[in-house]
Structures are given as C-alpha cells and as structure tokens.
Amino acid sequence: MxxxxxxxxxxPTLLQFIGVAALMPVITLLALELGFATAQAxxxxxxxxxxxxxxxxxxxxxxxxxxxxxxxVATGLLLVIASMAxxxxxxxxxxxxxxxxxxxxxxxxxxxxxxxxxxQVWMLGRQSFLGSALPPSMxxxxxxxxxxxxxxxxxxxxxxxxxxxxxxxLTGVFVLNAAMTLAATVMVAVFLPAGEVRxxxxxxxxxxxxxxxxxxxxxxxxxxxxxxIVGLGIMPVMIARVNNPVxxxxxxxxxxxxxxxxxxxxxxxxxxxxxxxxxxxxxxDRYGRAAVAVPCATIMGLGYLALALATGGAAGHGFTPALxxxxxxxxxxxxxxxxxxxxxxxxxxxxxxxxxxxxxxSWWNTLVGAGRLVAPLLVAGIVVVAPVGAASAxxxxxxxxxxxxxxxxxxxxxxxxxxxxxxxxRRARTDRYELTGTSPSGPSTxxxxxxxxxxxxxxxxxxxxxxxxxxxx
Numbered sequence: 450m451x452x453x454x455x456x457x458x459x460x461p462t463l464l465q466f467i468g469v470a471a472l473m474p475v476i477t478l479l480a481l482e483l484g485f486a487t488a489q490a491x492x493x494x495x496x497x498x499x500x501x502x503x504x505x506x507x508x509x510x511x512x513x514x515x516x517x518x519x520x521x522v523a524t525g526l527l528l529v530i531a532s533m534a535x536x537x538x539x540x541x542x543x544x545x546x547x548x549x550x551x552x553x554x555x556x557x558x559x560x561x562x563x564x565x566x567x568x569q570v571w572m573l574g575r576q577s578f579l580g581s582a583l584p585p586s587m588x589x590x591x592x593x594x595x596x597x598x599x600x601x602x603x604x605x606x607x608x609x610x611x612x613x614x615x616x617x618x619l620t621g622v623f624v625l626n627a628a629m630t631l632a633a634t635v636m637v638a639v640f641l642p643a644g645e646v647r648x649x650x651x652x653x654x655x656x657x658x659x660x661x662x663x664x665x666x667x668x669x670x671x672x673x674x675x676x677x678i679v680g681l682g683i684m685p686v687m688i689a690r691v692n693n694p695v696x697x698x699x700x701x702x703x704x705x706x707x708x709x710x711x712x713x714x715x716x717x718x719x720x721x722x723x724x725x726x727x728x729x730x731x732x733x734d735r736y737g738r739a740a741v742a743v744p745c746a747t748i749m750g751l752g753y754l755a756l757a758l759a760t761g762g763a764a765g766h767g768f769t770p771a772l773x774x775x776x777x778x779x780x781x782x783x784x785x786x787x788x789x790x791x792x793x794x795x796x797x798x799x800x801x802x803x804x805x806x807x808x809x810x811s812w813w814n815t816l817v818g819a820g821r822l823v824a825p826l827l828v829a830g831i832v833v834v835a836p837v838g839a840a841s842a843x844x845x846x847x848x849x850x851x852x853x854x855x856x857x858x859x860x861x862x863x864x865x866x867x868x869x870x871x872x873x874x875r876r877a878r879t880d881r882y883e884l885t886g887t888s889p890s891g892p893s894t895x896x897x898x899x900x901x902x903x904x905x906x907x908x909x910x911x912x913x914x915x916x917x918x919x920x921x922x
Contacts, residue, residue, distance in 0.1 A: 451591050454582065457640035458575055461633035462598040463605075465571065468532075468629030469564070470606025471613070472622045476561065479619060482543055483554050493561060498825075500565030501818030508569040509811030517574040517807075518641045524567035525634030531563040532627035540620045560623075573814060577807040578641070580798040585864060588798065589733030589741075593791035597726030600790070604719050668802070675800045676813055678858050683742065683793055684820045685851035689749045689844050690786060691824035696753075696844070697779055699837045700760045704771035714776050718783035725787030732788075733795060739859040742792050743852050748785030750848030752778050757841040793817055799863040 451459075473494070480490035512520045535556055542553035575595065583591040613621040694715075701711040733741045756778035763774035797817070801809035831840040 450584065450587055451594055454579070454591065456636055457642070458579060459594060459598050461636045462575065462595060463602045464629045464633040464636075466599050466602025467606045467609055468626035469568070470603040471610030471629075472532075472564075472606075472626045474607055475610065475614070475619060475622050476557075479539065479543075479557060480554075482619065483539070483557060485554065493558070496558075496561045497565045497568075498818070498822040500562075500569055502815060502822045503818075504566055504569030505573055505811040505814035505818060508566075508573045509807045511570060512574050512577065512807050513805075516643060517578050518637065518643055520570050521574045521641065522634055522638045524570040525630055525637065527563060528567045528630045529627045529634065531560050531567075532623045532630065535560040536620050536623035536627070539623070540618075543619060569814075573807065573811060576794050576797065576814075577810055580801070580806055580810070586734060588864075589738070589791065589795050590727075590730030592795040592798070593726050593730030593733070596791035596794065597723065600719070600723050600726065604723070672800070672802060672809055673812070675862055676816055679796055679800055679855075679862055680813070680816045680820075682746070682851045682855035682858060683796060683817075685844070685847035686742075686746050686749060686789060687793065687817060687820040688824040688827060689753060689782070689848055691821050692828050692840075692844060693782060693786070695825065695828055696756070696837065696841050697775065699832075700756065700841065701775050703837060704760060704763060704775060705768075706771055706775065710772060711775075714772075714779050717776065718779045721780050721783040722787035722790075725784070726790045729788050729790045729792070733792070737860065738792070738796060738799065738863040739856055741788060742796070742859055743856045745785050745789030745792060746848045746852035746855060748788065749782050750785075750845045750852060752781035752785060753841045753845030753848065755781060755845075757838040757845065760841075761836075761838050796863065 476493055477490045480493055485493070508520075515523075538556040539553055542550070576592075579591055579595060580588070609625060610622050613625050697714065698711050701714065729741055756775075759774035759778055760771075763770040797810055797813040798806070801813060827843075828840045831843055
C-alpha cells in the first residue's frame with residue numbers, strides 16, 4: 450500500500466523539499482546582497498511562520514472547493530512561475546555594475562510569500578489525502594514515511610544547493626527549486642487520483658442552518674476540545690524542533706566551535722534522525738501513539754537538559770570536551786526527534802473526523818503553526834534575561850511535562866495499536882452523542898457514532914449511514 454503511494458505522494462514530497470531546502474539557506478545571503486539590513490534579512494523567514502499560522506484554513510477551503518489534486522497542481526505551477534520570476538529579476542539585480550533597487554527586494558519578498566502560501570496547500574493536501582488513502586493499520590507508517598521524505602529532502606537540498614553555488618550562481622538555486630517543484634507537480638498531476646471532489650453548491654439558508662445546528666455545534670466543540678487536549682502535549686515537541694537549529698549553533702559558538710564543526714554536529718544528528726523513520730511508524734501502528742509520542746518527548750527533554758548541563762560544564766576546557774558536550778546531547782535530541790517522525794501529522798488525522806477531514810486538519814495545522822510561530826519568541830525572551838543554556842533547560846522541562854500529559858491523554862483519544870489488548874470498557878472510552886439534524890424527508894433524530902470515536906476502524910469503502918453527520922437536504 451505504501452509503495453503504491455510513492456509516485457503520487459512520497460517522491461513528489463522528496464523533490465519539493467530538495468528544492469526548498471536548497472533555497473532556504475541562501476535567502477538571507479540574497480537579502481543582504483540586495484541591500485536589506487541584517488535584522489531585516491534575518492526576519493524574512495518569519496514569513497513562513499506566519500503562513501503556517503494563517504495559511505491552513507484558507508488552504509483547506511481551496512482544497513475543499515476544487516479538490517486536492519487540482520489544488521496541488523495549481524499551486525505547484527505558481528511555485529514554478531514564482532521561482533523563475535525570482536531568478537529572472539534577481540540575477541541582473543545582483544550584477545556587479547547594477548545597484549539593486551526596491552523592485553528586486555520586493556520580488557524576493559513576493560517569492561517568499563508565494564512559497565509560504567503554496568507550501569501550506571501542498572502540506573495540507575497531501576496530509577488529507579494520506580488520511581483517506583491509508584488504512585488505519587498502516588496510517589502511522591504512511592505518515593512517518595511522509596515525514597521521512599521531508600527529512601531526507603532537507604538533507605539533500607543544501608548539498609544540491611552547494612553544487613549550484615559552487616558554479617558561481619547565487620540565484621541559480623531558484624532554477625533548482627523550480628525544476629524540483631515542476632517535477633513534483635507533474636508526478637502529482639499524473640499519479641495522484643482525484644480525491645475530494647468539488648462540493649455541490651449549497652443554498653445560503655441551508656448553509657447557515659448547517660453551521661448553526663445543535664449537532665454541528667456539538668461536533669465542532671468536541672473536535673476543538675480534543676485538538677486542544679492533544680495539542681497541549683505535543684506543543685513542547687514542536688517548540689523543541691523549531692528551536693533546535695537556533696539553540697545548538699548558539700551554544701556551539703559559546704563553546705568556541707566554528708561553523709564547520711557545528712555543521713558536523715548537525716550532519717551526524719541528521720543521520721540518527723532519519724534512521725528512525727521506519728521503526729517509529731511500526732511502533733505507532735502496533736502499540737499506539739503513546740508508545741512513540743511519550744518516549745519522543747521524554748528523550749528530547751532529557752537531551753535538552755543534558756545540552757544545558759554539558760555545555761555549561763565544558764566551557765573553557767578545550768576543543769574535544771566542547772565538541773562532545775555539543776555532539777552527544779544533540780544526538781540524544783535527534784534520537785527523540787527521529788522517534789517522533791510523523792507524530793504531529795498522524796495525531797492531526799487521529800483527532801479529525803472522517804467527514805470534512807480537510808477542514809478539521811486545517812484547524813489542527815493552524816494550532817501547530819501557532820506553536821511554530823511562538824517557539825522562537827520563547828527562546829528570544831529567555832535569552833534576553835538569561836544564558837542560552839537556560840533556554841535549553843526550559844525547553845527540556847517543557848518536553849518532560851508534555852510527555853507526562855501525552856501519556857495520560859493519548860490512550861483515550863487516539864486509536865490503539867494492533868498489539869495492544871482490547872480496552873475493558875470500550876463503550877465508556879468512546880464518545881457517543883445524539884446528532885440531531887434535518888434529512889430530505891424531514892426532521893430526524895438518531896444516535897450516530899461520533900466521528901471522533903475512531904470511525905476509521907470501519908472497513909474501507911463508503912461511510913456507513915450510522916457514521917454520517919446528518920445534513921439538511
């Protein structure tokens with residue numbers, strides 16, 4: 450099953466992230482060459498954090514309106530056009546005899562905004578498609594493979610970008626990004642089956658009735674409550690992931706290590722991270738989400754605490770102790786991060802009802818995006834009043850707290866694994882409630898299985914009548 454998704458999902462994901470990862474390290478350098486101030490150049494990447502917070506809900510509406518494949522192809526072509534336009538405008542602007550103007554700087558910002566917006570459509574579209582295409586028994590493996598392709602692309606991308614830069618073309622990475630995105634878009638157009646179809650038009654008074662019906666309100670509240678409960682536990686993991694490229698270089702520089710050795714630390718950590726992609730998915734499918742999420746948060750928390758202690762104790766003791774003080778905790782953090790490969794996306798599908806999943810996933814991604822946006826601000830606020838090691842220790846404590854919370858809530862809010870014993874009181878563990886609505890034949894009230902109670906355990910095929918949320922005719 451997972452192999453059959455390679456040409457439609459996994460390989461396009463790998464290609465896309467090779468292009469993005471090749472381009473991202475060059476953005477700050479391009480900005481400086483175009484005349485941005487240092488603070489302005491550093492703040493350009495905030496565009497992606499804002500898009501991760503503001504973009505999922507509009508992206509979900511687009512996918513729900515035109516379908517996943519059409520949305521992916523359309524935004525993929527926009528990415529190709531934006532990248533080539535960036536190359537065409539920025540290349541002459543960087544020429545030695547031409548002074549970069551406001552138009553070139555505006556073009557760079559425009560390309561980044563386009564990339565950030567379209568990336569939200571690509572991420573949500575593939576996540577939603579995998580949620581529908583993968584059987585529950587293989588969901589975690591499929592999602593961790595998706596996350597693994599992202600990680601591999603993020604490793605290969607900078608290497609491919611370095612080859613382009615070695616040829617003497619700073620803007621050549623735009624062409625590389627366009628080529629990778631075009632190849633990914635073509636594969637999606639050819640191999641991705643039509644998933645969600647265009648929704649039938651609904652009269653305005655019907656739409657208003659659905660949105661305000663008691664059943665819809667109860668469902669919305671239940672979904673949001675579950676997302677917040679699970680999100681509270683997984684948020685420290687997101688904070689740890691986002692701040693990893695910030696904390697480690699700062700602590701390494703404080704120990705006197707240069708950029709070369711800090712890069713070596715990241716390279717070794719990436720190998721540890723990627724090596725755990727497949728085992729993480731198998732563990733989640735067999736033993737449940739808590740079997741991976743709790744160790745992931747725990748190990749990352751211990752790694753950040755060890756990083757704070759080791760780097761504080763190794764300061765001023767020479768090169769080798771400094772390198773080991775940075776490398777060993779970084780490997781522990783990578784171990785936890787790799788073990789949690791795909792966990793955030795998998796939990797997003799678990800807590801989203803089957804019907805209208807794209808819409809609910811957009812809510813989950815907005816919640817996750819808020820964590821990504823706040824994470825750097827947390828570290829910045831701590832570093833203003835305390836050493837970098839204090840920020841690392843704070844993240845470690847948050848991760849341990851998140852692990853304790855996840856260990857308590859995940860067993861009763863997410864599907865159990867295939868190797869776990871059945872729950873003694875299954876009915877008490879499910880959320881059944883009355884769904885009241887209006888059918889084509891008139892008002893009706895019936896007891897329906899909540900979409901939050903793992904309807905994905907049902908056999909593949911059209912939803913059972915008892916699983917459908919009543920809608921007005």
